[in-house]
Amino acid sequence: MIKVDVKNLVKNYGSNHVLKNVDFQVQKNEVVVIIGPSGSGKSTLLRTLNKLEEPTSGSVVIDGKDIADPKTDINKVRENIGMVFQHFNLFNNLSVGDNIMLAPVELKKENKAEAVKQAQELLKIVNLSQKFDAKVQSLSGGQKQRIAIARALAMNPDIMLFDEPTSALDPEMVGDVLQVMKRLAKDGMTMVVVTHEMGFAREVADRVVFVDEGKILESGTPEDIFEHPKNPRLQSFLEKVL
Amino acid sequence: MKKLKVFFNAMVIALFALLIGAGFSTQTAHAEKTYQIGTDVTFPPFEFANNQNKYVGIDIDLMKAIAKDQGFKVNIKPIGFNAAVQATQSGQIDGVIAGMNITPERAQTFDFSKPYYKSGVVMAVKQGGSVKDLNQLRGKKVAVKTGTSGAAYANSIKNKYGFKVVTFDDSSNMYQDVLTGNSAACFEDEPVMKYSIKQGTKLAIVTKPADSGSYGFAVDKGKNKVLLAKFNKGLANLQKNGEYKKIVDHYLESKGTNAGSSDHTFWGILKQNKGFLWNGFLQTLWLSIVSIFFATLFGVIVGLLGVLPYKFFQGLSSTIIYIFRGLPLLVLALFIYTGIPTLTGTKIPAFIAGVVTLMFNEGAYIAAFVRGGINSVDSGQMEAARSLGLPFSKSMFKVILPQGIKLIIPSFINQFIITLKDTSILSIIGILELTQTGKIIIARNLEGFKVWTIVALIYLIVITLLTWLSKWGERRTRL
Numbered sequence: 001m002i003k004v005d006v007k008n009l010v011k012n013y014g015s016n017h018v019l020k021n022v023d024f025q026v027q028k029n030e031v032v033v034i035i036g037p038s039g040s041g042k043s044t045l046l047r048t049l050n051k052l053e054e055p056t057s058g059s060v061v062i063d064g065k066d067i068a069d070p071k072t073d074i075n076k077v078r079e080n081i082g083m084v085f086q087h088f089n090l091f092n093n094l095s096v097g098d099n100i101m102l103a104p105v106e107l108k109k110e111n112k113a114e115a116v117k118q119a120q121e122l123l124k125i126v127n128l129s130q131k132f133d134a135k136v137q138s139l140s141g142g143q144k145q146r147i148a149i150a151r152a153l154a155m156n157p158d159i160m161l162f163d164e165p166t167s168a169l170d171p172e173m174v175g176d177v178l179q180v181m182k183r184l185a186k187d188g189m190t191m192v193v194v195t196h197e198m199g200f201a202r203e204v205a206d207r208v209v210f211v212d213e214g215k216i217l218e219s220g221t222p223e224d225i226f227e228h229p230k231n232p233r234l235q236s237f238l239e240k241v242l
Numbered sequence: 243m244k245k246l247k248v249f250f251n252a253m254v255i256a257l258f259a260l261l262i263g264a265g266f267s268t269q270t271a272h273a274e275k276t277y278q279i280g281t282d283v284t285f286p287p288f289e290f291a292n293n294q295n296k297y298v299g300i301d302i303d304l305m306k307a308i309a310k311d312q313g314f315k316v317n318i319k320p321i322g323f324n325a326a327v328q329a330t331q332s333g334q335i336d337g338v339i340a341g342m343n344i345t346p347e348r349a350q351t352f353d354f355s356k357p358y359y360k361s362g363v364v365m366a367v368k369q370g371g372s373v374k375d376l377n378q379l380r381g382k383k384v385a386v387k388t389g390t391s392g393a394a395y396a397n398s399i400k401n402k403y404g405f406k407v408v409t410f411d412d413s414s415n416m417y418q419d420v421l422t423g424n425s426a427a428c429f430e431d432e433p434v435m436k437y438s439i440k441q442g443t444k445l446a447i448v449t450k451p452a453d454s455g456s457y458g459f460a461v462d463k464g465k466n467k468v469l470l471a472k473f474n475k476g477l478a479n480l481q482k483n484g485e486y487k488k489i490v491d492h493y494l495e496s497k498g499t500n501a502g503s504s505d506h507t508f509w510g511i512l513k514q515n516k517g518f519l520w521n522g523f524l525q526t527l528w529l530s531i532v533s534i535f536f537a538t539l540f541g542v543i544v545g546l547l548g549v550l551p552y553k554f555f556q557g558l559s560s561t562i563i564y565i566f567r568g569l570p571l572l573v574l575a576l577f578i579y580t581g582i583p584t585l586t587g588t589k590i591p592a593f594i595a596g597v598v599t600l601m602f603n604e605g606a607y608i609a610a611f612v613r614g615g616i617n618s619v620d621s622g623q624m625e626a627a628r629s630l631g632l633p634f635s636k637s638m639f640k641v642i643l644p645q646g647i648k649l650i651i652p653s654f655i656n657q658f659i660i661t662l663k664d665t666s667i668l669s670i671i672g673i674l675e676l677t678q679t680g681k682i683i684i685a686r687n688l689e690g691f692k693v694w695t696i697v698a699l700i701y702l703i704v705i706t707l708l709t710w711l712s713k714w715g716e717r718r719t720r721l
Contacts, residue, residue, distance in 0.1 A: 052625055079631035089626035093644040102640060103630035148626075155630060 001028040002061075003159055003190050004049060009058035011044055011214075018044045020214040021058070026159075031191045033201040035225075036211035037237060042194045045211065046163050049192065050074075050081045062159070079107065082152030086164040088144040090136045090151070096123075097132040100151045109155065122150035126180050142173025149180055160184065162193040198241055202226055210234045276315035277469055278335040279305055280326025283672065284685035287437035287493035288341040288457075289320060291682050295518040300433070301339045303489045304358060305459075308476030314469075322672040324580075325592075330462050332589070336469055337461040343391070344458040353466075354458035355473045359490075362451025363395040364432045366420070369444045373426050376449070379405040382426035385416045392429035395453045412681070414690035417443050436494045441688055442506070508692055515683050522679030523700055529593070529675055530662040533600035537661060538654070540601050541608025548613035549642075551634065559613060566606035571667050575599040579671040596668040604661045608654070615650035616642060655712035659705055666701075676700060 004026035011019040018041045026032050034042045047053040048060055055068045063080065065072050091099050100119040104110040110118065123129045126146035131139070139147065145165055152160060162181065166174045178200050185191055185204045195201065201208050201222060208225040210218045210233075218231045226242075229235045281289045281301055289299035297320045309316045319326075319335065326338040331351065343361075344354045367373045373382075376399070384405045386393035396407050408425055410416040413434070419425045421444060430438075432451045439445055459473050480486040505514065512519070548559030566574070579595040582588075590598075619642050627637035669678035680697040684690050 050629055052629065075631045075633050077631075078629055081629070083626075083629040085622060085626060087622055089620070089622035091623060091626070091641050093641065093648075102627075103632055106632060106636050106640065151626075151630070 002026070003028050003030075003063060004192070005059075005061040006045075006048070007059045007061075009045070009048060009060065010056045011041075011048060011053060012056045018214055019048070022214070022216055024209070024216060026190060026192055028158075028190055029188045030206045031185045031189075031193070031204055032207050032209060033205040034192065034194045034209045034211055035196070035198070035201060035237075040212045041214040042211040043163055046161055046192060046194050049159075049161055050078050050083055052083075079103075079109075079155045080157050081159045081161060082149075082155065082157035083161045084145070084148050084152050084163065084165045086167050088141070088148045088168075090139075090144055090148055092136055094136070095132075096128075096134045096136065096139070096147055099136065099147060100154045103151075104154050107155070115154075118154065119150070122153055123147075125153075125183070126150045127176070140173065141169045142176050145169060145173075145177045146180055149177070149184075153184075159190045159192070162191065162195065164194050164196070166195065166197055196241065198226070198238075210237070212237070276317050277309075277337065279316050279318050280329050280335045280338045280340070281318055281320050282323040282326065282340040283320050283678075284682050285323070285341050285434075286685055287433055290686050291320075291518070292686065293514055295515070300359065300490055300493050301341060303492070304477075304480070304486070305339050307480055307485055307489065308473055311476040311479050312472040314472060325672060327460075330460065333462065333465070334589075336466050337459060339459045341457050342460055343455040345455075348460070351463055352460040353463050353470055354460050355470055356477060357456030357458055358477055359433070359457040360454055361391075361431050361433060361457060362454030363392045363429050364435055364447045364451055365427050365429055365449040366435050366439075366445040366447050367427045368420055368423070369446045371426075374448050376403050379403050379426055381405070383408050383424060385410060385419045385425035385428040387411070387413055387416050387430070391431060391453065391455060396429045398453075412684065412690070413438065414684050414688045417445060417688065418690065420445060433494055438688060440494065441686075443688055506687060506689055506692070508696065511683070511687065511689060511692055512696055515679075518679055518683065519676070519696070519700065522674060522676040523704070525674055525679075526662070526665050526676040527704065529596060529600075529665045529668065529673065530658075533597050533604065533665065534658050534661050536597060536601040537604035537608055537657075540605035542612055544605065544609035545612025545616070548609065549616045549638075559609065563606045563610050563613075566602040567610065569603070571599065571603050571664055572670060574603055575668055575671055578602075592668075592671045592673045595671055596665070596673050599668065600661055600664060604657060604664065607660075608657055611650050611653040611657075612646070615653070616646035618649060619645045651716050655709070655716065658712060659708060662705060662708060663701065 002025055004024070006022060006024040009019050009022040009024070010017070022045060024045065034045065036042045044053055048055050049062065051060070051067050051074050058068065060067050062077055065077055067074055067077050091102065094102065097116070097119050100122055101112075101115040104115045104118065105112060120129065120132060123132060126149055128143060128146055128150075131143065131147070136144065165181070166177050169177065174197070178197065181191070181193070181200070182204055193200075193205075205222050207219060208222050209216055210225065210231065212233050218225065218229065218234050225234070226238065229238055281297070284290055285299070287299055288301040289297060292298045297318065302318055305316055305318060321329065323340050326335070326340055329335045330338045342348070344357060348354070365376065373379065380403060382405050384396055384400070385408050386396045388409050388411055393407070393409065400407055405426070408419065410419065413430070416428050416430075417438065420428050428445070432447070435445070435447055439447070459470075461470050477486070505511070544559050544562050547555040548563075550556065575596065578599050579590060579592060583590055623641050623645065624637055627641045628634070632640070665675055666677035669675060669681060672678065676697055680693050684693045687693070
């Protein structure tokens with residue numbers, strides 16, 4: 001079953017062509033890792049999947065709904081797509097628990113008591129059970145990112161987007177975050193991950209996509225990509241990062 | 243958006259309530275069938291507030307005496323010269339007596355009574371000084387008060403006598419300049435000068451009245467002929483029976499009862515005017531509170547328009563901020579108070595005009611920092627909220643605004659203090675707040691330095707209190 005179906009996607013910023021006719025699909029339960037040099041357009045591709053970036057042209061169909069179409073209620077679609085950002089973007093004015101409960105309570109999915117219970121369960125999953133009442137400012141980077149994952153999961157999405165989730169972390173924090181992501185993948189979450197963690201890609205990805213200069217240049221299993229790269233640009237990219 | 247609408251409606255309703263309230267209060271004054279006569283607020287000795295802050299003066303005493311002689315009732319309203327003239331033209335009051343010169347130009351729109359006072363410009367110098375006549379002014383400076391016949395006269399003869407004219411905004415500063423010796427002399431209407439000397443100003447009149455004009459009582463052209471006839475008849479009676487001379491001498495001749503025989507120390511001035519100052523202070527406070535309320539409402543709404551994701555509203559917000567931040571407060575106040583009624587034909591009470599002025603001006607500053615504060619919240623916060631499926635308005639109210647407001651609280655406190663100070667500029671449209679109160683007291687006792695010191699101290703005390711209150715509020719929001 002196709003969860004994400006992108007066709008002929010073009011994104012321009014003025015005369016700057018960031019995405020050039022990209023076709024991209026994600027199956028249910030699939031974990032897709034997008035790799036590529038900085039500025040290649042991989043984050044922009046990810047951000048068009050929940051319309052944080054508006055496509056210039058082309059279609060982005062999520063669960064059968066074209067979100068490029070202005071008539072689609074984008075808020076409804078977004079409830080089903082969790083997103084994790086490079087810089088966490090936790091709500092600075094709210095406690096950890098309120099960060100997680102904001103969307104479920106505001107969007108009337110749950111009453112307060114249910115939301116508290118669910119938030120505590122999510123905190124257990126990310127190994128931060130004791131932080132429910134903590135202030136966001138008191139957390140380390142790794143803790144912030146795990147709270148951000150818990151927050152993204154609070155609406156029970158069936159797709160999760162990760163935009164370089166470990167890039168802003170100190171090296172010793174990276175492992176904790178990747179561990180949570182691995183567990184999600186194991187539980188069958190549909191995931192699209194933009195990352196520079198090649199180890200994670202190799203171990204967890206069902207499919208790896210290489211993006212450069214606004215195009216998908218190669219796509220395949222981790223083995224295809226890392227052991228038998230065909231595209232010369234992918235070969236030179238891998239030489240630099242591995 | 244819904245909340246914005248509610249805010250806006252509340253603001254409109256409140257403004258209307260104020261307007262209607264003010265409308266009623268002027269109507270009740272019309273209920274009694276008496277002649278309504280307008281006069282100026284500070285033109286001693288013709289009209290001014292005395293020690294008890296009751297309006298007295300030649301004009302007022304004369305009008306009352308004539309009314310008594312002719313058997314009619316008057317209600318004298320000190321509303322300021324310009325306001326009195328306009329109100330007479332629009333029929334809101336029946337006439338104006340305010341040391342008004344009879345000129346051919348004015349006679350086009352007003353019917354004047356027989357002249358009741360012949361005035362003229364005199365030159366005054368420091369008592370015991372060496373300057374005694376116009377010829378001694380060559381190469382020296384001469385002080386005048388802006389817009390007076392004394393100023394016009396001085397300018398007309400300055401080339402002939404070779405002196406330089408220095409212009410002041412009020413009489414006490416003009417006298418002070420002569421007393422300190424910066425200026426060799428000043429030119430002033432004879433009765434005004436005589437009254438000042440009687441009040442203890444150490445100047446002496448050294449010339450005969452020149453360039454004289456006559457004061458008349460005025461009614462709207464073609465109307466109130468009966469009142470005018472009564473005035474003329476009464477005036478003639480008073481002049482015959484000596485009462486007229488009694489009234490004039492009372493204010494101008496040193497043997498008459500001295501209206502200002504009083505304690506001119508700081509403490510004396512404060513004690514004598516405490517009620518008057520207190521009312522001015524209350525008016526300043528009330529004006530500040532109402533203005534801050536509306537300016538905040540207006541500013542927050544305009545600021546929020548500026549962060550909506552629509553180009554139209556952003557443009558609207560920028561334009562409003564640009565216009566009202568670009569206009570000097572004084573110009574805006576005069577435009578709203580005198581310009582709008584000219585355009586629309588509906589009068590605006592001075593208080594409302596003042597509030598509207600501050601609402602626009604201070605509101606524009608508030609809008610600018612509200613917009614700036616909200617925009618300075620990291621854009622990732624909005625993205626994270628939207629990515630969860632929260633609509634724009636919920637993201638704004640739950641995530642962005644709480645963070646933005648914290649950033650702008652210090653700016654709010656600053657703006658409240660500025661608003662309080664800016665209420666003083668509204669004295670220009672005749673609102674009887676603290677600054678205007680000061681002006682009126684000075685017009686009577688000519689103690690500029692002392693009165694302004696008292697007024698300045700009162701402002702400082704209020705601002706200190708406001709700052710404490712704000713700091714306290716700020717600490718509470720921090721928790």
